[in-house]
Amino acid sequence: MNMKQIEGGVTAPKGFEAAAAAAGIKYENRTDMALIYSKTPCSAAGTFTTNLVKAAPVKWDAGVVKNGGSVHAVIVNSGIANACTGQEGYGYCMETAEAAANALKIPAENVLVASTGVIGMQLPMERIKSGIQLLAASKNAQIESGTAAARAIMTTDTEKKEIAVRFELGGKEVTIGGMCKGSGMIHPNMCTMLAFLTTDAAISREMLQKALSADVKDTYNMISVDGDTSTNDTALLLANGLAGNPQITEENEDYHTFLKALNMVNTYLARKMAGDGEGATALFTVKVIHAETKEQAAVLAKSVITSSLTKAAIFGHDANWGRILCAMGYSGAQFDPEKVDLTFESAAGSMKIIADGVALDYSETEATRILSEEEVIVIADIKMGNAEATAWGCDLTYDYVKINADYRS
Amino acid sequence: MNMKQIEGGVTAPKGFEAAAAAAGIKYENRTDMALIYSKTPCSAAGTFTTNLVKAAPVKWDAGVVKNGGSVHAVIVNSGIANACTGQEGYGYCMETAEAAANALKIPAENVLVASTGVIGMQLPMERIKSGIQLLAASKNAQIESGTAAARAIMTTDTEKKEIAVRFELGGKEVTIGGMCKGSGMIHPNMCTMLAFLTTDAAISREMLQKALSADVKDTYNMISVDGDTSTNDTALLLANGLAGNPQITEENEDYHTFLKALNMVNTYLARKMAGDGEGATALFTVKVIHAETKEQAAVLAKSVITSSLTKAAIFGHDANWGRILCAMGYSGAQFDPEKVDLTFESAAGSMKIIADGVALDYSETEATRILSEEEVIVIADIKMGNAEATAWGCDLTYDYVKINADYRS
Numbered sequence: 001m002n003m004k005q006i007e008g009g010v011t012a013p014k015g016f017e018a019a020a021a022a023a024g025i026k027y028e029n030r031t032d033m034a035l036i037y038s039k040t041p042c043s044a045a046g047t048f049t050t051n052l053v054k055a056a057p058v059k060w061d062a063g064v065v066k067n068g069g070s071v072h073a074v075i076v077n078s079g080i081a082n083a084c085t086g087q088e089g090y091g092y093c094m095e096t097a098e099a100a101a102n103a104l105k106i107p108a109e110n111v112l113v114a115s116t117g118v119i120g121m122q123l124p125m126e127r128i129k130s131g132i133q134l135l136a137a138s139k140n141a142q143i144e145s146g147t148a149a150a151r152a153i154m155t156t157d158t159e160k161k162e163i164a165v166r167f168e169l170g171g172k173e174v175t176i177g178g179m180c181k182g183s184g185m186i187h188p189n190m191c192t193m194l195a196f197l198t199t200d201a202a203i204s205r206e207m208l209q210k211a212l213s214a215d216v217k218d219t220y221n222m223i224s225v226d227g228d229t230s231t232n233d234t235a236l237l238l239a240n241g242l243a244g245n246p247q248i249t250e251e252n253e254d255y256h257t258f259l260k261a262l263n264m265v266n267t268y269l270a271r272k273m274a275g276d277g278e279g280a281t282a283l284f285t286v287k288v289i290h291a292e293t294k295e296q297a298a299v300l301a302k303s304v305i306t307s308s309l310t311k312a313a314i315f316g317h318d319a320n321w322g323r324i325l326c327a328m329g330y331s332g333a334q335f336d337p338e339k340v341d342l343t344f345e346s347a348a349g350s351m352k353i354i355a356d357g358v359a360l361d362y363s364e365t366e367a368t369r370i371l372s373e374e375e376v377i378v379i380a381d382i383k384m385g386n387a388e389a390t391a392w393g394c395d396l397t398y399d400y401v402k403i404n405a406d407y408r409s
Numbered sequence: 410m411n412m413k414q415i416e417g418g419v420t421a422p423k424g425f426e427a428a429a430a431a432a433g434i435k436y437e438n439r440t441d442m443a444l445i446y447s448k449t450p451c452s453a454a455g456t457f458t459t460n461l462v463k464a465a466p467v468k469w470d471a472g473v474v475k476n477g478g479s480v481h482a483v484i485v486n487s488g489i490a491n492a493c494t495g496q497e498g499y500g501y502c503m504e505t506a507e508a509a510a511n512a513l514k515i516p517a518e519n520v521l522v523a524s525t526g527v528i529g530m531q532l533p534m535e536r537i538k539s540g541i542q543l544l545a546a547s548k549n550a551q552i553e554s555g556t557a558a559a560r561a562i563m564t565t566d567t568e569k570k571e572i573a574v575r576f577e578l579g580g581k582e583v584t585i586g587g588m589c590k591g592s593g594m595i596h597p598n599m600c601t602m603l604a605f606l607t608t609d610a611a612i613s614r615e616m617l618q619k620a621l622s623a624d625v626k627d628t629y630n631m632i633s634v635d636g637d638t639s640t641n642d643t644a645l646l647l648a649n650g651l652a653g654n655p656q657i658t659e660e661n662e663d664y665h666t667f668l669k670a671l672n673m674v675n676t677y678l679a680r681k682m683a684g685d686g687e688g689a690t691a692l693f694t695v696k697v698i699h700a701e702t703k704e705q706a707a708v709l710a711k712s713v714i715t716s717s718l719t720k721a722a723i724f725g726h727d728a729n730w731g732r733i734l735c736a737m738g739y740s741g742a743q744f745d746p747e748k749v750d751l752t753f754e755s756a757a758g759s760m761k762i763i764a765d766g767v768a769l770d771y772s773e774t775e776a777t778r779i780l781s782e783e784e785v786i787v788i789a790d791i792k793m794g795n796a797e798a799t800a801w802g803c804d805l806t807y808d809y810v811k812i813n814a815d816y817r818s
Contacts (some may be wrong), residue, residue: 053738053746084731086747086767097796103428119731120768229739308717309813316814322493322528322640328636329462337462338495358495359529398807405725 002168003261005268009162011146013200014242015039019139020148022132025081025124026117033078033128034149035100035135036196037060041070041110042238047216048232054277055083057113058234060093062242064112071238072110074101074196075132076153076281078181082115082123083231092123101130103136111266114234116181116194132303150179153194156403157181161272165261169245169254176258182225182273195220195235195269201258202241203248210251211259219266222298222391224306225277237262241402274305274392275375279399283375284314289388290381296333297382297389303331303395304378314376315395317369319344321353324378341381346373411577411734412670414677418571420505420555421586422609422649424448427559428548432540434533435488435526440561442483444509444544444763450479450519451647456625464492465590466522467643469502473521477493477614479754480647481519483605484509484541485562487590491524491532493638501532508538512545518560523643525564525590525603559588565812566592570681576668578654583610585667587674591634591682604644604678610667611650612657619660620668621646628675631707631800633715634686644672683714683801684784688808693723698797699790705742706791706798712740713787714802723785724804728753728776731760733787750790755782796807 011018016038020031046060046065065073077094082089093113101108115123139145150160164177180195203211215237241247248254275283286304291297304310307327313320321342329337336358343350348370353362370376420427425447430442455474456469473480484505502522510517524532543567548554559569573586589604612620623705650656657663662753684692695713700706716736722729738746738765747766752759757779762771779785 051735052744054732067783071755081731084734084746084763084766095541107711113613119729119735120763146505219472229571229735231735231738308809312810312813315810318814320528322490324642325462325493326460326638329460329640335494354529357493359493396810396813398810399726401721401805404721404805405727 003264004166006164006166008143008164008177009146009150009179010036010177010196010198011141011143012168013165013175013198013232015200015240016139016177016198017139017150018145019135020152021131021134023077023127025077031148031152032078033131034152036149036198037104037139038072038238038240040240041072041240042240043203043205043208044071044112044204045212045237047213047235049230051229051231053084053115053231055081055115055232056085056089056093057082057115058088058232058239061112061114061234070110071112071388072106073100073104074112074114074236076114076194078153078155079117080115080121080123081117081119081232085120085122093127095125096128097133103132110174110330112236116153116232118159119231126161127236129231146177153181153220155181155307156278157276159276161269161276163265163268167257167261169201169243169257172243174243174245174247174384175199176265177262178269179275180269182276183206193230193233193273197237197265199237199239200241201239201248202239202245203258207248207255208239209238209375211255211262212373215259215262215266219263219270222302222389223270223274224302224393225274228231235332274394278403279397280394281397282314282395284311284376284393284395285375285378285390286380287388287390288380288382290383291387292385294389297387298391299331299333300328300335300380301391303327303388311393311396313395314371315397316398319353319364319371323375328380335382335384339383342392343379344370345377345379346370348373348377412673413549413575413785414575415575417552417573417586418446418555418559418588418606419586420550420552421573422584422607424649425586425607426548427554427558428544428559430540430543432486432536434486434536437626440472440557441487442533442540442544443561444548444557445483445607446513446548447647447649449649449651450481451649452612452614452617453480453521454621454646456622457641460638460640462493462640464490464641465494465502466491466524466525467496467641468499468522470521470645472731473518480518480521481515482509483521483645484521484602485523486537486563487564488526489530489532490526490528490641490790492528494529494531495584497531504516504534505537507601510540510815514784519669521645523603525562525641528640530544531534535785536645546614552640555586555588562588562590564590564592565687566590566684566685570678570685571679572674576666576670576671576674578610578652578666581652581654583652583654585670585674585814586666587678588679590608592685592687599631601777602639602642606646606674608646608648609652610648610657611654612648612667616657616664617646617648620664620671624668628672628679631711632679632683633711638750639659647796653742655787658710674791677752686803687812688806691723691804692718693802693804694784694799695788695789696786696788696797697791699792699794700796701794703798707800708740708798710744710798710800712736714800717805718807720802725781726780728762728773728780729765737789744791744793750794752788753779754786755779755784757782
């Protein structure tokens with residue numbers, strides 16, 4: 001099967017347009033609103049934060065997605081999260097959807113909204129509405145517009161995150177595009193901070209949701225920057241069917257091909273979010289192999305990437321493997337500490353550090369060399385079965401503290 | 410009831426002696442071994458880490474305590490944790506106990522051992538044995554010896570932590586003394602990093618364990634520095650009965666008086682550990698009130714003190730209350746976010762920041778003034794019932810990262 005990454009992001013699939021605008025929500029001299037628009041109505045799937053404190057746009061979008069209505073457009077703003085804003089904040093979601101509906105000449109209930117930024121502040125609605133006018137006037141299907149949208153949704157991200165993957169279904173060329181933003185308050189549970197995925201594949205709403213829900217578990221739910229599950233986590237997947245492939249309505253071969261392409265997109269974006277975590281200097285990948293179950297492997301891998309001590313050691317390029325075993329030990333998953341092998345791996349090489357729970361006679365200098373690359377991989381072999389899982393995090397740095405000690409000011 | 414803090418620590422109760430020695434385990438120019446000794450055999454209670462990866466001394470002590478044997482002495486070293494050291498490491502516990510037994514002329518099975526420091530390194534046994542000789546030769550009952558022992562067990566702690574409390578039981582003067590060390594890898598579960606408690610109270614082993622287990626839940630288990638549950642967490646409570654009070658063998662009034670004094674000692678030490686967390690500039694206290702159950706209040710309070718984002722905001726003296734609500738929201742405990750009141754409190758004053766989940770019109774300048782004190786208190790009123798719980802943590806600072814990025818080097 002031919003499946004390849006192509007240029008662009010959310011506008012790569014047929015019929016999708018995007019735009020970005022500088023609306024002055026909170027930042028100056030940068031874009032802070034984005035629009036994703038489809039020429040024809042889309043089926044929509046979504047996964048949302050499990051935090052009990054849900055931002056207003058999460059409530060709005062979850063309602064739209066659950067009702068199974070078509071989706072025509074998504075309006076996103078950065079700077080203010082519209083979380084902990086009460087009835088007033090929810091009202092602003094409705095007002096945003098209505099303003100977008102008027103500008104785009106579509107029903108308000110076909111508009112999704114998303115916000116990211118400071119919690120507790122109300123949205124400046126006049127600026128939002130002016131921004132929507134700008135977005136509606138400038139939307140187009142160019143690759144550059146997708147990229148501009150990916151830039152507009154950034155908060156403390158240092159780079160835009162987008163990808164598009166092309167493959168074939170029933171002899172037709174199909175594309176999935178995506179963009180996301182991450183950086184802080186990243187410890188998704190059933191979804192991620194903000195990820196927007198578009199596809200021209202023809203697929204029923206039920207199968208679309210099934211595909212997204214399944215894949216989120218292996219991708220966005222396996223990353224963590226700081227262990228804080230956000231109030232705004234949202235992953236949305238829109239499908240407009242314009243590729244003209246035979247519609248996917250069951251778990252056939254086409255579904256699995258679609259799922260594979262979706263996984264390629266989501267894995268790419270998830271890794272980008274982890275590696276661009278607030279203040280991060282390295283992507284920290286932990287793979288647990290030979291587990292009895294995938295769940296067990298996932299719990300162990302996530303425990304290691306969320307350990308502050310381990311993350312600080314990665315920042316220091318220090319092969320402090322005791323902290324890794326310690327984090328596995330308090331994860332709640334069962335294993336025999338005296339059977340664990342740990343290997344460090346990176347572009348600079350690979351080195352087994354402990355075998356059967358006890359340190360080998362390795363060179364600290366060589367270990368530090370391996371740990372000084374942009375992606376550092378730990379492989380934990382727990383010798384119990386054939387399941388495995390991978391989690392992605394980042395190191396803990398001075399800059400993480402700096403960014404978060406005065407994020408609001 | 411007269412219950413007051415007096416000078417000293419572990420040597421304050423009758424019959425207890427202590428000593429410190431510079432054995433050169435890992436540090437230079439400082440003491441790194443400590444001895445606690447009782448003239449007469451003690452009943453012993455202990456709580457230990459729930460981490461699946463248990464340090465060798467934890468296994469040794471848990472065995473001794475479970476067997477219900479008498480305890481005569483505790484040997485502690487800092488610098489090396491004797492964790493992830495396999496059979497060899499466990500053998501070193503036995504050797505340490507035997508060396509202490511010979512030097513002190515007591516049975517080896519009456520000696521407890523404890524270690525703290527780097528994981529994965531083996532203990533230099535010749536230095537340990539020389540250290541034991543020094544400890545045995547210099548032990549005495551002076552207040553200063555207890556203080557010296559409290560200093561010798563420090564790792565990245567910036568100050569020694571000890572306390573003694575005196576009260577009356579059945580007309581007899583009874584004392585509980587304690588010392589502990591904390592600082593990093595502090596997120597105790599059923600026990601703390603290292604806490605050593607001594608008392609001259611006469612109390613049965615069963616009631617001693619009951620008192621320790623009950624109180625640990627409200628004290629050491631309610632603190633967190635970095636969310637990492639250590640491999641070495643140990644709290645030991647030794648009672649030699651020399652106060653001559655009527656022995657406590659049931660949950661009578663004397664038991665509750667004893668429990669109250671023990672709580673005073675443990676609360677003091679737990680707060681000291683949290684406030685002296687690695688790199689900390691502030692003690693961060695979170696009190697959840699009007700909960701339905703104490704468990705619910707505890708889960709919510711602990712979730713807030715462990716949130717990296719909230720901890721960084723406290724470092725920045727930033728009233729970023731959205732992060733507090735967010736951390737409550739992902740805690741797993743049920744509550745209605747739209748009913749929560751949040752109040753910030755410190756020596757500089759008190760200020761309600763949100764009422765019923767929405768921000769009040771407060772002064773950021775005044776909030777920052779309140780948040781700039783050495784202890785910052787957040788009170789979350791969830792308006793559901795009459796239970797409450799308090800948790801203690803610290804802020805997340807540049808120095809936490811610095812300390813842990815090169816702890817081993």
